[in-house]
Amino acid sequence: MTENNWKLVDAFFDKYDLVDHHIKSYNDFINSGIQNIIDITEPITLENGKYTLKTGKLFIEKPFTKEADGSKSMIYPAEARLRNLNYSAHMYLEMAYTHDLEAAENFKKEVQEAFPGMEIRMDPLSLSISCHIGPGALAVACSRKIPELEA
Numbered sequence: 001m002t003e004n005n006w007k008l009v010d011a012f013f014d015k016y017d018l019v020d021h022h023i024k025s026y027n028d029f030i031n032s033g034i035q036n037i038i039d040i041t042e043p044i045t046l047e048n049g050k051y052t053l054k055t056g057k058l059f060i061e062k063p064f065t066k067e068a069d070g071s072k073s074m075i076y077p078a079e080a081r082l083r084n085l086n087y088s089a090h091m092y093l094e095m096a097y098t099h100d101l102e103a104a105e106n107f108k109k110e111v112q113e114a115f116p117g118m119e120i121r122m123d124p125l126s127l128s129i130s131c132h133i134g135p136g137a138l139a140v141a142c143s144r145k146i147p148e149l150e151a
Contacts, residue, residue, distance in 0.1 A: 034058055035058050053095050056094035056095065057093075057094045058092070058093050105122070108120055
């Protein structure tokens, strides 16, 4: 390569890091890519149409660690590496269930059995949301923290 070409390469790396495109791609996937996949996914039909689940908004918490005294604090990759801890975040996904109230309560019971010790709430959806997923729809918000991933 000529000297001018090397100057161009040096100028590029003065402005951008070597892995900058990887970081930007990952951040884009986390910030919008996962939600885009969820948004284009068709509702999930279970037990030959008895239950229908529509997925909604995804929430990803910032990684944190739980200290020996029970307090929680934000954690960054370097600290996790130095302390030999997992660097992971909790993810929560909203789901909406469409069917009648009795079936929704049975479904809630099934979800509670599948995820014992987790808080499972069931609330009627507003009319504007019900219009999109079906009249009389009920929301089931599920979240699960995996103990072995908690610090």
